[in-house]
Amino acid sequence: MKDNKLEDFVKKRNNSKFLFTVGPASLVTENILGLAPCFGRNDPQYLKVEEKVLKQLKNISGHKKIVRMQGSGSFALEVVSLNFLHGKVLIVSTGYYSDRLFNLCIKAKKNFGKITKISKVNWRELEDFSAKYDWVWACPTETSYGLKIPITVLKKFSKKIKAKLALDATASFGLESFHELGDVISYSSCKGLFGLTGGCFISYNADPQNAVNSFNLDINSHIEKKMTGPYHSIQSLEKVLDKHENFRHSVIVNKKRFLKRFEDKLIYNIKNQPLICTYVDCKLESKDRRVIFYKPRINLSGSVISHLGEAHLAKLATGKILEKIYIKKYEKKKKKN
Numbered sequence: 001m002k003d004n005k006l007e008d009f010v011k012k013r014n015n016s017k018f019l020f021t022v023g024p025a026s027l028v029t030e031n032i033l034g035l036a037p038c039f040g041r042n043d044p045q046y047l048k049v050e051e052k053v054l055k056q057l058k059n060i061s062g063h064k065k066i067v068r069m070q071g072s073g074s075f076a077l078e079v080v081s082l083n084f085l086h087g088k089v090l091i092v093s094t095g096y097y098s099d100r101l102f103n104l105c106i107k108a109k110k111n112f113g114k115i116t117k118i119s120k121v122n123w124r125e126l127e128d129f130s131a132k133y134d135w136v137w138a139c140p141t142e143t144s145y146g147l148k149i150p151i152t153v154l155k156k157f158s159k160k161i162k163a164k165l166a167l168d169a170t171a172s173f174g175l176e177s178f179h180e181l182g183d184v185i186s187y188s189s190c191k192g193l194f195g196l197t198g199g200c201f202i203s204y205n206a207d208p209q210n211a212v213n214s215f216n217l218d219i220n221s222h223i224e225k226k227m228t229g230p231y232h233s234i235q236s237l238e239k240v241l242d243k244h245e246n247f248r249h250s251v252i253v254n255k256k257r258f259l260k261r262f263e264d265k266l267i268y269n270i271k272n273q274p275l276i277c278t279y280v281d282c283k284l285e286s287k288d289r290r291v292i293f294y295k296p297r298i299n300l301s302g303s304v305i306s307h308l309g310e311a312h313l314a315k316l317a318t319g320k321i322l323e324k325i326y327i328k329k330y331e332k333k334k335k336k337n
Contacts, residue, residue, distance in 0.1 A: 019308065023308060040229050056237075096296065101138075102118065130160070135163055136157065136164070145267075146268070175192035176274065191308070243314065253310070254321070262280050267302065275307070280305065305325070
């Protein structure tokens with residue numbers, strides 16, 4: 001398929017759906033251009049691509065080491081909980097996804113015993129909290145509430161209580177700054193990296209010390225490549241990462257235009273606004289059946305709108321997709337006499 005035909009194909013696919021979801025992003029031509037038949041071992045062409053992609057990801061994260069795995073961002077989180085966390089673990093409570101971290105810790109404590117205590121602290125109460133812990137685990141971008149906790153704030157807090165910092169960077173990596181401040185971070189191939197789904201990563205500096213009695217969940221199984229890896233997810237990232245800032249630009253443009261249009265409906269101030277999405281105090285809808293809204297895993301009175309829907313336009317994005325949504329109008333039903 002020639003590039004111009006491929007671009008037409010991708011354009012047609014993206015026009016079939018208008019995404020306001022928090023990932024995957026819209027389909028980009030570079031995803032497909034990177035795909036090729038491959039084998040994870042003894043395939044020099046593929047291994048060269050993987051080496052390049054992992055090096056780029058290390059440059060973005062600022063960590064010395066990285067491991068790639070086949071699975072979702074949630075899979076990477078479970079690997080983190082079992083291989084890295086120990087002693088007293090404190091979860092920064094921000095919403096549905098921080099609750100997932102808490103539940104993973106409960107299972108890790110029960111099944112493997114490296115974690116001895118698990119607690120929560122509300123994100124609004126960090127300044128007043130002073131008890132000492134071994135690890136802080138947090139979601140710097142909590143998409144269930146469209147909330148951002150700056151990583152600099154989380155790092156300052158973890159240092160105050162003498163703890164190491166683990167980050168669920170699934171919705172922040174590739175979009176937000178300062179991930180290098182985390183001692184260990186995990187993320188997926190889609191969302192802010194604009195790749196295809198199916199791959200997840202853990203970036204870190206110091207090797208994990210926990211011994212994990214599981215083949216799939218032991219990080220060493222993935223480091224030593226004892227199982228099939230996320231080959232096509234990694235291939236989909238190769239050409240995307242070469243132009244990553246262009247795709248990130250499309251998100252910035254969409255976010256700015258949305259903030260301007262719905263300024264009086266914003267829940268959080270600018271400091272707590274993540275790039276990937278926005279929480280507004282109103283219900284949004286569309287007459288276009290091709291529009292797919294994000295459905296948070298909790299019930300909200302307002303709406304969470306994602307800004308990944310024009311990723312395929314890269315530098316040409318204008319936020320025009322936002323013209324397809326508007327505030328839902330509630331009509332009072334007339335009472336029958």
